[in-house]
Amino acid sequence: MYENQGRDHRRRAVGAALVAAVASAGIENVVLEKHSREHVLGRIRAGVLEHGFAELMREAQCGDRMDREGEIHEGFFIAYNGEMHRVDLAGHTGGNSVMIYGQTELTRDLYEARDRMGGTVIHEAADVQPHAMDADAPYLTWRQGDERHRLDCDFIIGADGFHGVSRRSIPSNVLRExxxxxxxxxxxxxxxxxxxxxxxxxxxxEREFALCSLRSQVLSRHYIQVPLSDRVEDWSDEAFWEELKLRLPEDVAGSLIAGPSIEKSIAPLRSYVAEPMRYGRMFLAGDAAHIVPPTGARGLNSAASDIYYLYHAMVDHYETGDDAGLESYSDRALARIWKAQRFSWWMTMLLHRFPDHTEYDRHLQETELDYLFSSHAATTSLAENYVGLPF
Structure with a gap:
């Protein structure tokens, strides 16, 4: 049984990826989703998929459209002091790359795979609550309208986001945050x-961080660093484009095409980890257990590594009775998550200006960037982390 309830968009792709994978292995499961299908597919989010996540989508038999329409990127740029410096991902990692494919499209593919497999998704499930997680027979209850429902299951997967109920159901004397x-x-x-x-x-x-990203050749996503006190209403489209151009090298700014915004939002940056990621027969995955700043594109991909470990552990449990993967899940997942935390923190500290930064801090940033592009080993480390460390 896999619970997928809450308001974070990333965990929807994560939970859906797991159920698609286990369904392809013939393991019966049910998804509980707080919102309607239309709502789930109506939000647009980033989509830089590391090499391992793309392989997981193929393993779950959900990667055909991703391979047709997604864009393989073998590098990216870091701009500073008015110059562009390219990180050759493929060259530094033996040919690995990342896939640019939006989370909305990823979720759509997973929904369609779920439909093909005849899987059950219960939408608009309210007041979801896990019970008896530390017993042999866990179960879930939820409400639809005025009706209460119960589902008995072997396992509960809490892929319900940071604000979901799963993590909050772990006793406070067990959970460490x-x-x-x-x-x-x-x-x-x-x-x-x-x-x-x-x-x-x-x-x-010097005017603070910016990022130029894309979803396709006709859809762009751009970001600028702002104070937490700013509101979306404070920024007109014109003000956004003007500020973005000021933060880019002149030749890039001169080529930038501005246009009306389709969606505009402000996301605060934070790092978070909850331990352990298992309590009895309930397993946490994705934002329910960890959050990273978006700088290193590790959020969705860290969640995907949880799914990789859970998928293979579930297959071993049901096909051979081997529970080693389930028993070691929390330790294995957390080992990789903390490496993703380190990389995201490092990228964030390298590229942003903070209110308490001194001239000393700024000189260190400059020195770190200069060293990064003068050292093959340093650039290789960056590339290896960006394409994704091995599972």
Missing amino acids: YEKTYPIGWLGVLSRTKPVSPELIYARH
């Missing part, structure tokens, strides 16, 4: 405009 908040946010704008670059551009600038 680690958090770092950053005094900044990202203002993101989605527009139907041609991307300014065929590969992502991360810009470190």
